[in-house]
Amino acid sequence: xxxxxxxxxxxxxxxxxxxxxxxxxxxxxxxxxxxxxxxxxxxxxxxxxxxxxxxxxxxxxxxxxxxxxxxxxxxxxxxxxxxxxxxxxxxxxxxxxxxxxxxxxxxxxxxxxxxxxxxxxxxxxxxxxxxxxxxxxxxxxxxxxxxxxxxxxxxxxxxxxxxxxxxxxxxxxxxxxxxxxxxxxxxxxxxxxxxxxxxxxxxxxxxxxxxxxxxxxxxxxxxxxxxxxxxxxxxxxxxxxxxxxxxxxxxxxxxxxxxxxxxxxxxxxxxxxxxxxxxxxxxxxxxxxxxxxxxxxxxxxxxxxxxxxxxxxxxxx
Amino acid sequence: xxxxxxxxxxxxxxxxxxxxxxxxxxxxxxxxxxxxxxxxxxxxxxxxxxxxxxxxxxxxxxxxxxxxxxxxxxxxxxxxxxxxxxxxxxxxxxxxxxxxxxxxxxxxxxxxxxxxxxxxxxxxxxxxxxxxxxxxxxxxxxxxxxxxxxxxxxxxxxxxxxxxxxxxxxxxxxxxxxxxxxxxxxxxxxxxxxxxxxxxxxxxxxxxxxxxxxxxxxxxxxxxxxxxxxxxxxxxxxxxxxxxxxxxxxxxxxxxxxxxxxxxxxxxxxxxxxxxxxxxxxxxxxxxxxxxxxxxxxxxxxxxxxxxxxxxxxxxxxxxxxxxxxxxxxxxxxxxxxxxxxxxxxxxxxxxxxxxxxxxxxxxxxxxxxxxxxxxxxxxxxxxxxxxxxxxxxxxxxxxxxxxxxxxxxxxxxxxxxxxxxxxxxxxxxxxxxxxxxxxxxxxxxxxxxxxxxxxxxxxxxxxxxxxxxxxxxxxxxxxxxxxxxxxxxxxxxxxxxxxxxxxxxxxxxxxxxxxxxxxxxxxxxxxxxxxxxxxxxxxxxxxxxxxxxxxxxxxxxxxxxxxxxxxxxxxxx
Numbered sequence: 001x002x003x004x005x006x007x008x009x010x011x012x013x014x015x016x017x018x019x020x021x022x023x024x025x026x027x028x029x030x031x032x033x034x035x036x037x038x039x040x041x042x043x044x045x046x047x048x049x050x051x052x053x054x055x056x057x058x059x060x061x062x063x064x065x066x067x068x069x070x071x072x073x074x075x076x077x078x079x080x081x082x083x084x085x086x087x088x089x090x091x092x093x094x095x096x097x098x099x100x101x102x103x104x105x106x107x108x109x110x111x112x113x114x115x116x117x118x119x120x121x122x123x124x125x126x127x128x129x130x131x132x133x134x135x136x137x138x139x140x141x142x143x144x145x146x147x148x149x150x151x152x153x154x155x156x157x158x159x160x161x162x163x164x165x166x167x168x169x170x171x172x173x174x175x176x177x178x179x180x181x182x183x184x185x186x187x188x189x190x191x192x193x194x195x196x197x198x199x200x201x202x203x204x205x206x207x208x209x210x211x212x213x214x215x216x217x218x219x220x221x222x223x224x225x226x227x228x229x230x231x232x233x234x235x236x237x238x239x240x241x242x243x244x245x246x247x248x249x250x251x252x253x254x255x256x257x258x259x260x261x262x263x264x265x266x267x268x269x270x271x272x273x274x275x276x277x278x279x280x281x282x283x284x285x286x287x288x289x290x291x292x293x294x295x296x297x298x299x300x301x302x303x304x305x306x307x308x309x310x311x312x313x314x315x316x317x
Numbered sequence: 318x319x320x321x322x323x324x325x326x327x328x329x330x331x332x333x334x335x336x337x338x339x340x341x342x343x344x345x346x347x348x349x350x351x352x353x354x355x356x357x358x359x360x361x362x363x364x365x366x367x368x369x370x371x372x373x374x375x376x377x378x379x380x381x382x383x384x385x386x387x388x389x390x391x392x393x394x395x396x397x398x399x400x401x402x403x404x405x406x407x408x409x410x411x412x413x414x415x416x417x418x419x420x421x422x423x424x425x426x427x428x429x430x431x432x433x434x435x436x437x438x439x440x441x442x443x444x445x446x447x448x449x450x451x452x453x454x455x456x457x458x459x460x461x462x463x464x465x466x467x468x469x470x471x472x473x474x475x476x477x478x479x480x481x482x483x484x485x486x487x488x489x490x491x492x493x494x495x496x497x498x499x500x501x502x503x504x505x506x507x508x509x510x511x512x513x514x515x516x517x518x519x520x521x522x523x524x525x526x527x528x529x530x531x532x533x534x535x536x537x538x539x540x541x542x543x544x545x546x547x548x549x550x551x552x553x554x555x556x557x558x559x560x561x562x563x564x565x566x567x568x569x570x571x572x573x574x575x576x577x578x579x580x581x582x583x584x585x586x587x588x589x590x591x592x593x594x595x596x597x598x599x600x601x602x603x604x605x606x607x608x609x610x611x612x613x614x615x616x617x618x619x620x621x622x623x624x625x626x627x628x629x630x631x632x633x634x635x636x637x638x639x640x641x642x643x644x645x646x647x648x649x650x651x652x653x654x655x656x657x658x659x660x661x662x663x664x665x666x667x668x669x670x671x672x673x674x675x676x677x678x679x680x681x682x683x684x685x686x687x688x689x690x691x692x693x694x695x696x697x698x699x700x701x702x703x704x705x706x707x708x709x710x711x712x713x714x715x716x717x718x719x720x721x722x723x724x725x726x727x728x729x730x731x732x733x734x735x736x737x738x739x740x741x742x743x744x745x746x747x748x749x750x751x752x753x754x755x756x757x758x759x760x761x762x763x764x765x766x767x768x769x770x771x772x773x774x775x776x777x778x779x780x781x782x783x784x785x786x787x788x789x790x791x792x793x794x795x796x797x798x799x800x801x802x803x804x805x806x807x808x809x810x811x812x813x814x815x816x817x818x819x820x821x822x823x824x825x826x827x828x829x830x831x832x833x834x835x836x837x838x839x840x841x842x843x844x845x846x847x848x849x850x851x852x853x854x855x856x857x858x859x860x861x862x863x864x865x866x867x868x869x870x871x872x873x874x875x876x877x878x879x880x881x882x883x884x885x886x887x888x889x890x891x
Binding site: 165166167170171173174177178180181182183184185186187188300301306314 | 375376377396397398399400401407409413414415416417418422425426427428429430434459461475
C-alpha cells in the first residue's frame, strides 16, 4: 500500500514539470501558435535559473529571496526565448514549426554550454530546505512536494480560469480560433499573440528550473529536460487544451514515465532491460490513444485552435 | 424645403481616398459624404472597389492617400478598434464570427467594458436587443450550429450591441430569403429613423430602389455619381454603374430536337443527421435545353446536384443517364485481344453497315485483322444507372457540376494555385507515364481568361489574389472548358456584376446550342424566366412544380417556391 502511495506522490511531484511545460504551451497554442520550441524554452528556463542561483548562491541572501531570484532568472531567460519565437513567427510570419524546432536546438545547446560552466554545489543550494516548504521537515514522501509544486497547480488553475471565465481569455481564444474575426472586432491580435507566447514561455521555462533544482536536485538533471519538453507538448493534446486537465494529465504522464523504474520495486515482477524502452513508450501511446478517441468523438470543443500554425496578416487576401 | 430634410448633418466625409494593391488601383481619389439618418446604397460592378472603400472606413485597410472626417473632424482609422471608437460598425459579406463561440460570446468579443465579465448578463442584454428589433436568436447557441441567416443576425446584433452610429452592410441580402430581407429592411429603416447612418453595398437594383435614400455609384475605383433614389431609375443606375447602356435581354434560342439526357425518378436523400433533404424528386433534363431550378436557398438544390454528381448516395430512387456517345471502332480503346473477347461476350459489336458481328468461334488472327481494320464498331451502353458510379466515373461520362458556394475559394478551387494549375485539377490524370501535361491546361486557361474577360495580372497569379467575380469566372469557365454532356451550374452568377453575369449566360446558352443538357440553379427569378426553357421549382426538398419558362409568370413561381404548410402556419401566427 505504502509503496503505491509513495509512488503516486512521486508521480505528482514529477508531473509538475509537465504542468509548467504544457500550461505554457496551451497559452501559446490558444493564440494560434504551435511552439515546438518548448523543450528549448524549458532548457533555457532551467539554465537561466541555475545561472542566477550560481551568482547569488553564496551571497547569504535569505532563502526566500534566493528562490524568488532563481525563478526570476528562469523566467527572464525563457521569456527571451519566447520573444525570439514570437518576433520570428508573429512579426516576420516565419514558419512556426521550423522556428520552433530551431529554438529547441538552440535552447538545448546553449543550456549545455551554460550548465557545464556552473558549479552544482552552488546552484543546488538546499533544495529541501528552500523549495520544499511547508513539508521540508517531514520524513515521508510528502516532502517531495513544495512551493514550486503548488505554484504549478495554481498556475494551471488560474490559466484555466482566465481562459474560460474572463474577457481576456475570450479574446485570446478568439485570436487562436479566428484571428481575422478577432481583428475585425478591435482586438489587438499581434499584442495578444506576443503576450501569450511570452507568458507561455515564461511558465514553461519554470518547468525546467523546477525539475533541476527542486524535483531532481542533481547535477545531471538538465540532460533529460528536452525529453520532458516533448512530453509536455504531447500532454497538451492529452489535456484537450484545458490547463486544469494538465494536472491530471501530468500525474498520468509522470506515473507512466517513471513506470519502468518503479515496476522493478514491486515484488514478483521482473523487468528485463529490453522491456524498459517499451515501458518508456507508454506516455506517447496514451497520447495517441487520446488523439484517436477525441478524433472519433469529433466534438468541436476538443479540437485544437482553428488557426493553429497559421500566420496572420491583416491585409492578406 | 426648409423642413427636416435640410437639418441633416454630415456624419462622415471621405476626401481623396486612394488605395492600391500592388499594381491595381482599387480606389482612386474617392470623395463621399454620409449624412445622419439616411440609408446610402453603394453600388458598383465587381472589383470596382466598393468593399475596399468600406473596409477602409472599418479599419481593415488603411488608405494610401486621403482623409476621413467624422462629424467634421479629421480622424485616423488604423484598426477596427479605432473604427468602433468612432462608432462605425461593419457587417462583412463573409461573416467574421468565431465558430466555436456562442452568439453572446461573439457579440461581446473585443468590447472593453469596465466591471466584471458576466455572460449571463450579456445573454440577457442580447435577448433584449434582439427582441426589440424582432430577431429570433438564442444567445447561447454556438455559431457552428447556426444557419446563414442566424449568423447574419449575430453580426448585426454585434454592431447594434456596440451602439454604432454608422453601419456598413456588405451585400447583406445575398444569403437571405425574401421574408428575411423584408425583416432586415424594416430593421434598417428603424435604425435610420433613430438617426443612424447606414451604408449598404448591394448588387440588386430593386433593393437599392426599395430601401435607400441616396445611391453612390462607383466605377473602376472612382466615385462617378451620387443620386437621390427618389429621382432615379433602374436604367439610369445601370448606366452609371457600367458606363454604357446594356441590353438587358438574354437571347434565348428554341431547343433543337431535345432528347432525354438525365432522368431522375423518385429520388430520396437522407442527410447524415437523419433529416430527409430530398423527397420523391422526379424530372427529366433534356439535351439542348436549359432546365432552371428555382427555390429559396436551402430547399435541397445543392443536395440534388450533389447526388447526381455522385457526391452523396441517395436512399432510394433512380438516376438514369442517356449517354449520347456515337459508335466507335473497337480499336479505339481496346487493344488487347483478350479484352475484346471479354467485351464481345457482354456487348454487341456490329460492322459499319449495322450488322451484328460475333467473335464466337473466330480465330485469333481473324479477330485481330477485323479489329485493326477499324471495321468493327462497339456500341456503348446508351442507358446507365449513375447510382453505383463514383464521382470520378460520373465526371468522365461528361456530367459536370460547377457549384459556386458561398465561400468561393473553399470548394472547387485551390486559392494559392494559379489559374492553369486550377484547370489541371480536372485534367491531371491525363498525360503519359506519370508526367503532367501542362501545355493543354495552359491553353485552356488562356482561353477562359480571354473569353470571360478575367482580369488577372498573369496566368501565374494565385487565384486568391483575384477579385470574387473573377474567381467565379474561373470556376465556371473550367467546367465548360471540358466539353460536358450535362452541365450543372449552381449559382454561377452569385455576386457577379451584370457584364460578367451576361458572359456566363451566353456561355450556358452556347452549351445548350451544342446539345448539352444544362441545369441552372439560380436565385434571380427574372434571369431564370429569361434564360431557361423549363423551370423546376423546389421547396423543402420536394418538387412543387415544373413550368414552361416561356409561359410562366414570376408570381406563379414565387407561389410554388413558398407554398408550404409550415410557412403558412408561421404566417398565421405572426
